[in-house]
Amino acid sequence: MLTVVSQAFQERRAQRDCAEDRMDPLPSRRKAIPGSEMTRSSSDSRITLMENRTEVTEFLLLGLTDDPHLRLPLFITFLLIYTLTMAGNLGMILPILLDPRLHTPMYCFLGNLSLVDFGYSSAVTPTVMAGLLIRDLVISYDSCATQLFFFAAFATVENYLLATMAYDRYAAVCKPLHYTSTMTTGVCAFMVTAPYICGFLTASIHVGDIFSLSFCNSTVVHHFFCDVPAVMVLSCSDRRISELVVVYVVGFNVFFALLVILISYIFIFGIILTMHSAAGHSKALSTCASHFTAVSIFYRTAIFMYLQPSSSHTMDTAKISSVFYTMVIPMLNPLVYSLRKKEVKRAFTKIIFGKYDC
Numbered sequence: 001m002l003t004v005v006s007q008a009f010q011e012r013r014a015q016r017d018c019a020e021d022r023m024d025p026l027p028s029r030r031k032a033i034p035g036s037e038m039t040r041s042s043s044d045s046r047i048t049l050m051e052n053r054t055e056v057t058e059f060l061l062l063g064l065t066d067d068p069h070l071r072l073p074l075f076i077t078f079l080l081i082y083t084l085t086m087a088g089n090l091g092m093i094l095p096i097l098l099d100p101r102l103h104t105p106m107y108c109f110l111g112n113l114s115l116v117d118f119g120y121s122s123a124v125t126p127t128v129m130a131g132l133l134i135r136d137l138v139i140s141y142d143s144c145a146t147q148l149f150f151f152a153a154f155a156t157v158e159n160y161l162l163a164t165m166a167y168d169r170y171a172a173v174c175k176p177l178h179y180t181s182t183m184t185t186g187v188c189a190f191m192v193t194a195p196y197i198c199g200f201l202t203a204s205i206h207v208g209d210i211f212s213l214s215f216c217n218s219t220v221v222h223h224f225f226c227d228v229p230a231v232m233v234l235s236c237s238d239r240r241i242s243e244l245v246v247v248y249v250v251g252f253n254v255f256f257a258l259l260v261i262l263i264s265y266i267f268i269f270g271i272i273l274t275m276h277s278a279a280g281h282s283k284a285l286s287t288c289a290s291h292f293t294a295v296s297i298f299y300r301t302a303i304f305m306y307l308q309p310s311s312s313h314t315m316d317t318a319k320i321s322s323v324f325y326t327m328v329i330p331m332l333n334p335l336v337y338s339l340r341k342k343e344v345k346r347a348f349t350k351i352i353f354g355k356y357d358c
Contacts (some may be wrong), residue, residue, distance in 0.1 A: 056215040058140045059231070063131035064224045064319055075132040081327050082125045088334030089114035089121075105183040105191075106172070109165045112192055116161060117330035120154030123147055124225045124326040131224050144226040145211050152228065153203035155325070156253055160195035162295055163257035167191070169291065170264035174271050202249055209245050213237040223319060225326070254299060261295060294336055298329055 064074060096102045096111040127147065131137040139147070168191075171182045206228055213235035223230035228246055232239055272285065 056141060056219055058138050058219065059144050059226065059234075060220045061127070061131055061137040061139055061224060061226075062220060062222050063135070063137060064128060064323075065132075071132045075129055078125060078129050078132070078327065081331050082121065082129070085121050085125070085327070085331040085334075086118065088331065089118040092334050093118075105168055105188045106165075108188055108192060109161060109168060112195075113158065113161050113165070114334060116154050116158045117333050120151050120158070121327060121330035123150040123154065128224045128327070139221075139226065141211075144221075144231065145207055148210070148226045148228065148231065149203045149207045151225070151326075152206045153199040155199075156202045157195045157199035158298070159253055159257050160198055162291075162298065163260040164191040164195065165291065166261040166264040166295075170267055173268050198253065202253060205249055206246065209242050210235075213239060213242060223322070225322075227322065258299060265292070291336075294329065294333060298325060 065071065092114040093111050096107050124147070127137070127139070168183065171179050175182060210228065210232050213232070214237045215234055216236045218234055221230050221234065232242060232246070235242075
């Protein structure tokens with residue numbers, strides 16, 4: 001009797017196993033066949049690798065220096081620089097907005113340049129100062145992407161604003177009689193709006209390109225903020241295409257703006273050489289020298305940082321270069337362009353004291 005029941009039970013179990021095998025598209029999962037352990041191990045490795053690639057939620061900024069004796073002096077220095085940057089740029093924007101005498105294309109460009117300088121200095125400098133107070137500053141994944149976006153956007157906007165200012169100077173020096181008809185309200189609005197469109201489009205490309213990569217190894221950023229080369233070098237993906245995207249996008253923006261600046265200055269210097277007035281020579285050269293100084297500093301650092309593969313320069317050198325175009329240039333631009341203008345000084349005096357300083 002027991003033998004008959006046992007045989008019936010075995011037959012039912014065999015029928016159930018056959019039915020399950022027909023329903024299961026991957027019977028190897030149920031049956032122990034040679035190599036199944038290897039297959040399971042390979043599958044587990046792939047799952048672990050995928051988890052490692054998606055678990056990055058923050059980055060660690062190493063800051064500007066490891067020397068504890070330099071942290072406090074650098075913090076005070078950068079705090080002073082940032083204070084001067086805010087005072088200079090906001091002090092430039094306010095008179096342009098409030099004084100109708102300054103509602104001209106030149107001051108419109110200067111006001112937007114001050115706004116951009118304030119923007120990308122504010123995107124970086126507070127992080128630098130926090131990193132000097134905290135030895136290793138932790139920044140979240142989203143905050144890093146946001147900082148990189150706004151820095152890239154404002155830097156690109158400044159790139160094109162410098163080009164529009166060069167063209168404005170060309171129109172003022174080379175065609176003074178046609179300046180008002182050339183630089184109309186519509187043209188001025190387009191020349192101000194277009195840099196912002198290009199800037200935010202470029203920043204979107206950079207952020208989408210870099211943060212689509214996988215970060216599964218180190219999350220230590222050897223920089224004092226989330227810059228493009230510093231973050232890209234951490235990726236464990238093949239980043240050759242991403243580096244080419246950065247080089248081509250930044251290269252197009254920089255060389256197109258430089259081409260506009262170069263052509264504008266060729267015509268300006270041609271007109272200056274034909275001038276017979278010493279005062280005209282001095283005024284034109286003074287304006288060009290200020291603009292050319294800022295242009296040379298800005299573009300030399302941009303070309304050095306972004307128009308070469310990330311492996312061809314050290315991060316320590318990149319930090320030194322970054323200090324200039326993230327903190328020093330935004331502080332100097334109001335002095336170079338704006339605060340030397342008599343119209344700005346008079347407008348600022350009127351706002352503070354209620355009358356013009358003659």
